Amino acid sequence: MFLIHCPYCEEHREEEEFHAAGQAHLPRPLDPDSMTDEQWGDYLFYRKNTRGEYRELWVHAAGCGKYFNVSRNTQTYEIYATYKTGEVLESTSQMSVGPTGSVLNYRTADKEGS
């Protein structure tokens, strides 16, 4: 059972109050009309699915109802940090984090992890 800190309510609450809403930091295309099918496919369907540190969106469904970001390890289930949407989480030395907020290189993360 996760105890998740909602950055808006500023409280740790049980997992059941929340819903996971997928990968975080996926900006909606600014110019949708000019996108190719491939770009749409990437935006809609392709996710990092990282084994290791992962940035994801959660919603405090049974609480304040707001979306926020979570930095969580998908192998150990440790939650490193939660932060509001629009905020930037400083990467730590153990994370090789790219501009989208996900660990960029599966191989590095995996080999070091195992």
Next chain:
Amino acid sequence: MATPTRSAPGIPRMSRFSGFGLIKQAYRHQEHWQRMWRNPKPKKHYDIVIVGGGGHGLATAFYLAKMHDKVNIAVIEKGWIGGGNTGRNTTIVRSNYLWDEAAHLYEHAMKLWEGLSQELNYNVMFSQRGVLNLGHNLQDMRDIERRVNANRLNGIDGEVLDAQQCAQIVPIMDCSGSTRYPVLGASWQPRAGVARHDAVAWGFARGADSYGVDIIQQTEVTDIVIEDGAAVGVQTAQHGVIKADRIGCVTAGNSGVLAGYAGFELPIESHPLQAYVSEPIKPILDTVVMSNAVHGYMSQSDKGDLVIGAGIDGYVGYGQRGSFPVIEHTMHAILELFPQVSRVHMNRQWGGIVDTTPDACPIISKTPVENLFFNCGWGTGGFKATPGSGHVFADLLAKGEPNAIAKPFNYWRFRDGSLIDEHGAAGVAH
């Protein structure tokens, strides 16, 4: 029916299992059973290397050897064969899928299941005890009628039952109408059922081995060797580089990691899916009951324990364990249907990592890397397809081009929009 008793050169001939053999071994104090498969040292080069020694990977190797006369094949497995999702599922086999593409694929598997024990000369304990998919509201019943009609048009058996007929098939189920989510009816597939999951892996392994396929366990693939845009081998942690003309990856929850080695991405998210087994009790349930609306499914194994499953965790996870809230929700669902099992203790609980695609259908496909093929994305329903998956993937690996059944399940469908939306159509929502 052909049996996998033909031996490749240098491989000792395997004796057939039979009733007479059982008696013979009993008189020899069960001390002279033949080994089921060899434990070979890997060669430097294979025609085809299959990464992942689960049911699907072993079935692929078996059908490659049997149907396509390929014998220089290796199956490389990180742990032990059948130790991943093959040994972690709830063993349900059915083919009542809505869309033509999926129906053809799963029905292809169903037909192979029906002769599998004979084909492998190995009892996979396939028991066609039928599957009920319950409906609890008017929309459920409309969907059920639509799906059953679609199934019948595809030559798949199916019937729409009302609550009374459900109660006749499963007397212990609460069909009274006084529950919060009353059972209004169900779809019923009599040919569906369960199989012994471990035996499926072992049977395919024994069958493939008898044709000379090398099954290499305890060997982890740590990279895919690519030269000029084509895969030429795999890097392993234990045995260095193993070269191959063609590579097939059948690694379920770790498919995204392998695709990462090869430098492309898969539209897959890995989620934990858990299952539970109760203490053994007397026979109360001789079929499989699944419910989409209250969200749980249950069958009873031959040992007597109740085998229960439910939904995935909503978040990405590789932990091979499920979350506590899902346990509670599943038990709610089961008790809604079967109030009298409320005092039954759960013996075991475990989780497997399922590789879910956006349309809940698998990817059986060529990839952007030449000579590299993927069979993944089976999500929550891979076990039922094991022989069919192996059969069509073997065809793809042997010929380099997908056959008519596998073709719709290509990697590029997520970019050209030709999705096969089985999310709502599967018996249980995930």
